[in-house]
Amino acid sequence: DQQVKQNSPSLSVQEGRISILNCDYTNSMFDYFLWYKKYPAEGPTFLISISSIKDKNEDGRFTVFLNKSAKHLSLHIVPSQPGDSAVYFCAASAASGTYKYIFGTGTRLKVLA
Amino acid sequence: ETGVTQSPTHLIKTRGQQVTLRCSSQSGHNTVSWYQQALGQGPQFIFQYYREEENGRGNFPPRFSGLQFPNYSSELNVNALELDDSALYLCASSLPGSGEQYFGPGTRLTVT
Numbered sequence A: 001d002q003q004v005k006q007n008s009p010s011l012s013v014q015e016g017r018i019s020i021l022n023c024d025y026t027n028s029m030f031d032y033f034l035w036y037k038k039y040p041a042e043g044p045t046f047l048i049s050i051s052s053i054k055d056k057n058e059d060g061r062f063t064v065f066l067n068k069s070a071k072h073l074s075l076h077i078v079p080s081q082p083g084d085s086a087v088y089f090c091a092a093s094a095a096s097g098t099y100k101y102i103f104g105t106g107t108r109l110k111v112l113a
Numbered sequence B: 001e002t003g004v005t006q007s008p009t010h011l012i013k014t015r016g017q018q019v020t021l022r023c024s025s026q027s028g029h030n031t032v033s034w035y036q037q038a039l040g041q042g043p044q045f046i047f048q049y050y051r052e053e054e055n056g057r058g059n060f061p062p063r064f065s066g067l068q069f070p071n072y073s074s075e076l077n078v079n080a081l082e083l084d085d086s087a088l089y090l091c092a093s094s095l096p097g098s099g100e101q102y103f104g105p106g107t108r109l110t111v112t
Helices: none
Strands: A010-014 A018-027 A030-039 A044-050 A055-060 A064-067 A072-078 A084-094 A106-112 B005-007 B008-015 B019-024 B031-037 B046-050 B053-057 B064-068 B074-078 B089-096 B107-111
Touching: A010 A018, A018 A030, A018 A084, A018 A106, A030 A064, A044 A055, A044 A072, A055 B107, A072 A084, A106 B053, B005 B089, B008 B019, B019 B107, B031 B074, B046 B064, B074 B089
Parallel strands: A010 A106, B008 B107
Antiparallel strands: A018 A072, A030 A044, A030 A084, A055 A064, A064 A072, A084 A106, B005 B019, B019 B074, B031 B046, B031 B089, B046 B053, B064 B074, B089 B107
């Protein structure tokens, strides 16, 4: 049972345009969400987080939106740069204090120059 | 500030053997989590250690065990290795009470 789903395995975007990566979850107990970026042969790099008390969080070119009623979150990257090409994972955790993250399967983003 | 480090980088073991993977947490981080990432999948939570005690466990059998030391570094031990244990093993550290986990580069384990 995949509690966190990233239904798009890959996405290609032109440099300078917006990249939108989507993530759906099924467990209504999830209340903290993260996005990570992963390059080959490296560990995931933390990008941005959002707690369920918010519906938006921004950090520079990265914005995460959370729609609790739809159990959906998205990561917007504006403007997209070639260096953003990587695999992006969303992760979710319930309020247990353990932050035991459930990860999606990832979306490979390719930003075309 | 030193980030999360893991050793070894790569490892090849035979089915039935035992393996120990090591992780040094980022400075000041007293919580360490271990994840297994199979090819084409997202990381799967194995367990978490906080102040040298296990603080949560995922759906992994008891042959996956761990330790955390007073300096917050950690080990993951896997006994009776199976072919399906071949994966990238990731360690992540975090500050107390923080949900933001910072990952190391991982150890690639191959079981033949």
